[in-house]
Amino acid sequence: MMIVRHAAHRDLDDIYRLAQRAGESGIGLTSLPQNKEILAERITRTANTLAGLVEKDDASYLFVLEDTTAQKIVGVSAIEVAVGLREPFYNFRIAKQVHASKALDVYKTLDTLYLSNDHTGCSELCTLFLDPEYRVNQNGKFLSKVRFLFIAAFRRYFEERLIAEMRGFSDANGFSPFWDALGNHFFNMDFAAADYLSGVGQKAFIAELMPRFPLYVDLLPNEARAVIAEVHPQTKPAAKVLMSEGLKYQGYVDIFDAGPTLEANTADLRAVKESRLLKVNIAEQIERAEVQYLVANDEYQDYCVLLINNKLQDNDNLLMTAEQAQALKVAEGDEVRVLALEKMENH
Structure with missing residues (x-):
């Protein structure tokens, strides 16, 4: 029998095994690091949240999918109650800037990237991973959609706005065209290192080094422009599930790989309404x-x-x-x- 429940410390070894499997899927799945200490801390945060021992800036729920017959954990998913209240939560907002001159008869609209903290205080869906051997019988949808059902039951613990950052494009070798064109110029590290630091809680530190003035998208190479708001091929099924529940892209992308941020009002979620x-x-x-x-x-x-x-x-x-x-x-x-x-x- 397959059942979803809160993660417990007895699950740590299995969750660590899943983190290792996630690492095999390539760079970009930052929220499940191959670090037992960090994973144990995630479980502790869940226990403390359930016990009412933390403020919302540290509140988190980590769920596990358990195969009770095999007695092992085969998937994880999570919800952060409110992001950006302890350390800044950054992304890029895609905006438009008009350049016009009547004298020269020029009118041009250009896309720009603004470093943004607009999602501060939002609840966030994160840390979704399912053992590849169990990607059958709707297990993936089950593991993802459980979070919506939990929010529907306990709305008082969550914020009015819900977001989910989708993994952006990188190739089989871990090369990110967006990072190479932008972030790489500001840091002495490759995308893999920056991506790992982001996953273990150092994203704000890195983001502080990013330029705070608007960046013109047209000045980026074609390869980088082409992947802005593009979902990694391996993440497209997960994005489709979230969109079926009411989330949609609203013009925000990740500062590292330009993956899209999906968002919705909690009240508009299908699970809340139905x-x-x-x-x-x-x-x-x-x-x-x-x-x-x-x-x-x-x-x-x-x-x-x-x-x-x-x-x-x-x-x-x-x-x-x-x-x-x-x-x-x-x-x-x-x-x-x-x-x-x-x-x-x-x-």
Whole structure:
């Protein structure tokens, strides 16, 4: 059985193994570093957040996808409650600047890059990685969309704006055309080093060395301009999932690889608008449906979610097997939060 829950310290070795697997996918996945100390600190932050021991500038939730049959962690995803409150959160805002002269009959609109802190205080989706061997049976969508269901259940802990930084383009050798054309001129390090420092919390330090005046996009080489707001091929499926839940590109890109930032109002998320609370009815025989559903117990400190294809009844009840109810730690008559994995056109 596959189940999503909060990360715990017993998961550290498995999470570290996933970080090593992520490293095999190439440079650019910065939020899951191959560093046990940093990963352990992420787990501690989750525990402290759930216990109410931290302010929102340090609050974070790290989720794991567990294969209970194999007894191992096969995926991770996370939410940062509010970015940029402890160290500045930087990205580039793509803006337009008009150059005009009536005397010369010239009117030209040029794209510019402005160093921005506009997303300070936003909640952020991050740290999504699934073991390649488990990229089947909708596990990837399950692991990603669980975060939306958690936000829907506990909106009071999150900000009104939600963002997600998408990995930008780099080739198989880790070469980033955008970094080579811009960031490389301001730092004595290659993209891999800058990318790693960003992932372990040094992004603000590096960003402070970036030029603060507008940068004209037209002055960059063609190769760099071509990848602005482009999602890395390996990240396109993840971006598509987020966009299906209500996030979209609004003109902000990463300062290192120019990957797009997706964003949405929390109130506009599909999970917030469409998830519903149903009562559990335990039954021996369950009729299966083609539609799959995320089902969560809505227990803040002991959060668990399953992906099931039980057919919903016409009333306010959800039939579940005893095994499913036990996995979710719910009993007959308890309420669970339910959301279709995919948006239903006739909803």
